[in-house]
Amino acid sequence: MDYNGVCMLSFCGQDNGTIDANGRVKFSPRIFSDFKEKCDCEVVLHALPEGALAVYPEDIYSNMRRGEAKPAESAGGSLVFRRNLRSFGAFSSSERISAQGRITIPPAFRERLGLVPNNEIVVVGVEIGVEIWSIELWSEELSKIDEHAIEKGEREMAADLVINNGG
Amino acid sequence: MDYNGVCMLSFCGQDNGTIDANGRVKFSPRIFSDFKEKCDCEVVLHALPEGALAVYPEDIYSNMRRGEAKPAESAGGSLVFRRNLRSFGAFSSSERISAQGRITIPPAFRERLGLVPNNEIVVVGVEIGVEIWSIELWSEELSKIDEHAIEKGEREMAADLVINNGG
DNA sequence: CTTGTATTTGGATTTATATGGATTATTTTG
DNA sequence: CAAAATAATCCATATAAATCCAAATACAAG
Numbered sequence: 001m002d003y004n005g006v007c008m009l010s011f012c013g014q015d016n017g018t019i020d021a022n023g024r025v026k027f028s029p030r031i032f033s034d035f036k037e038k039c040d041c042e043v044v045l046h047a048l049p050e051g052a053l054a055v056y057p058e059d060i061y062s063n064m065r066r067g068e069a070k071p072a073e074s075a076g077g078s079l080v081f082r083r084n085l086r087s088f089g090a091f092s093s094s095e096r097i098s099a100q101g102r103i104t105i106p107p108a109f110r111e112r113l114g115l116v117p118n119n120e121i122v123v124v125g126v127e128i129g130v131e132i133w134s135i136e137l138w139s140e141e142l143s144k145i146d147e148h149a150i151e152k153g154e155r156e157m158a159a160d161l162v163i164n165n166g167g
Numbered sequence: 168m169d170y171n172g173v174c175m176l177s178f179c180g181q182d183n184g185t186i187d188a189n190g191r192v193k194f195s196p197r198i199f200s201d202f203k204e205k206c207d208c209e210v211v212l213h214a215l216p217e218g219a220l221a222v223y224p225e226d227i228y229s230n231m232r233r234g235e236a237k238p239a240e241s242a243g244g245s246l247v248f249r250r251n252l253r254s255f256g257a258f259s260s261s262e263r264i265s266a267q268g269r270i271t272i273p274p275a276f277r278e279r280l281g282l283v284p285n286n287e288i289v290v291v292g293v294e295i296g297v298e299i300w301s302i303e304l305w306s307e308e309l310s311k312i313d314e315h316a317i318e319k320g321e322r323e324m325a326a327d328l329v330i331n332n333g334g
Numbered sequence: 335c336t337t338g339t340a341t342t343t344g345g346a347t348t349t350a351t352a353t354g355g356a357t358t359a360t361t362t363t364g
Numbered sequence: 365c366a367a368a369a370t371a372a373t374c375c376a377t378a379t380a381a382a383t384c385c386a387a388a389t390a391c392a393a394g
Contacts, residue, residue, distance in 0.1 A: 020372090022352060029370070044176060049316035058175045071295050072223075076231035076255075079217065082293070087312050089292040093180040098354065108181035152328055159330045187382095189342060196380070265344070335394105342389070352379070360371070 010034045012125035016135075021117050023110060024102045031123060031130055032101035041097035043129075046088075047109045051137045055103070056129035058094070105132070113137070177201045179292035183302075188284050190277060191269045198290060198297055199268035208264035210296075213255070214276050218304045222270070223296035225261070272299070280304075 015028040027035070035041050039057030046054045046061065056064075065088065074081040097103050105115050114134030115121060122138045124131045133141065182195040194202070202208050206224030213221045213228070223231070232255065264270050272282050281301030282288065289305045291298045300308065 018372095024353090026371080042175065049313060049320065062175070070230075072227045072230035073233065075293075075295060082215070082217075083312060083315075085293040085295065086291060086298070086308070087316065089179050089294045090181050092176060092292075094176040100354075102354085104352080106180055108183070148324065148328075155328060155330055184381095191343090193381085267344070269344085271343085337394080338392085340389105340391075342387105344385105344387080346383105346385080348381105348383075350379105350381070353377085354375105355377095356373100356375080358371105358373075360369105362367100362369075364365105364367085 009127075010038065010125075011127055011130055014125070015123045017121050017123060019105065019115055019117055019119050019121055023105050023107065023115075023117050025105065025115075025121060025123070025132055027097065027101045027103070027123060027130075029101070031125065032097065035097050043095055043097060043103070045093045045095055045103075045106065045109070047091040047113060048131070050141065051113055052124075052131040052133045052141070053105065053109060053113050053115060054126075054129060054131050060128050061092070176294075177205065177292075178294055178297055181292070182290045184288050184290060186272065186282060186284050186286050186288055189271070190274065190282075190284050191271050192282075192288060192290070192299060194264065194268045194270070194290060194297075196268070198292065199264070202264050210262055210264060210270070212260045212262055212270075212273065212276065214258040214280060215298070216254075217308065218280055219291075219298040219300045219308075220272065220276055220280050220282060221293075221296060221298050227295050228259070 011031065011034050013030070015031065017025060017028075019025055035043065035057070039059065042058045043055050044058055044061035046056065048054055071081075071085060075085060091109070093106050093109075095103055095106075105113075110116050113132075114137055115132065120135040122133045122135055124133060124138065178198065178201050180197070182198065184192060184195075186192055202210065202224065206226065209225045210222050211225055211228035213223065215221050258276070260273050260276075262270055262273075277283050280299075281304055282299065287302040289300045289302055291300060291305065
């Protein structure tokens with residue numbers, strides 16, 4: 001069942017939280033409800049290079065990974081191919097969200113992402129799933145997003161000044 | 168049976184471990200479960216040139232080698248082909264994972280890969296199987312993977328700033 | 335060929351850790 | 365202000381890791 005009768009937007013908003021002593025994160029009721037509905041709590045965790053832990057419903061992740069044709073045949077002869085398998089295999093993991101809405105961050109991912117026990121974290125909705133950020137890395141990421149948007153806007157304005165006879 | 172009812176992704180994640188005094192590595196319950204399911208614990212070990220020991224289910228390894236068609240006919244006339252056969256022949260070996268989830272690294276592979284008794288190792292999931300790395304070589308490999316991902320991301324963001332009239 | 339020794343292999347026991355649930359406190363909402 | 369819902373804490377159980385030990389095998393010497 002959907003959350004409080006509100007169902008239009010899935011996986012949105014930001015929730016602050018902490019990682020408990022055993023490396024577990026608890027989702028807010030809203031996010032928990034979305035995962036129950038979309039994938040019966042079966043998710044894939046993927047450590048992103050920019051420093052966040054993505055949490056996607058399983059089918060979303062499958063679609064992302066589809067298109068890797070014939071992995072076995074290609075792995076023997078190609079270093080590029082093996083590195084590709086490594087960067088997805090090593091940084092992904094199937095997990096299940098518990099009945100209390102908690103998920104354990106695999107130890108191998110913790111250091112890398114700043115997601116160590118007792119730290120403050122932010123759960124960020126990204127429409128197709130959520131991302132878990134350490135509070136420090138999230139504020140850095142926000143700055144980068146802002147910076148990029150401002151730069152892009154300025155370029156757009158500059159382009160608008162150029163007379164375009166073809167228009 | 169699959170592990171904990173979670174089965175979508177096989178052979179994923181990273182597990183730290185050690186090689187015991189007799190040169191044996193123990194797989195995590197997850198990885199062990201994947202091998203039981205996929206190949207009844209019959210695997211092929213293959214020492215990769217980048218310094219890891221690949222552990223593949225037997226049929227995966229067969230598929231990998233199938234790309235190299237008709238070895239008998241080709242071997243007579245081609246040095247490249249003979250060398251290919253040699254490097255796979257010399258650096259591969261069939262093994263069976265024990266009932267406790269342990270595997271013995273053949274002595275011939277140890278020195279070459281830094282996989283000597285009492286060393287720290289990392290078992291890395293690569294979707295079609297796993298790789299066993301010495302902790303030192305793995306952190307070097309990780310740096311290379313990270314560097315590549317970061318460079319790729321920066322180029323993508325830079326491209327997004329360019330005004331595209333065709334859009 | 336036989337016996338003694340060393341090595342290796344597999345399994346059992348102990349110790350530590352992680353998981354899930356229950357309880358209590360806090361906050362929110364009507 | 366009361367009731368419900370959510371968050372935080374704590375604890376019991378289950379699970380996995382580490383250590384240790386015994387059996388089996390291989391090896392060497394006599």
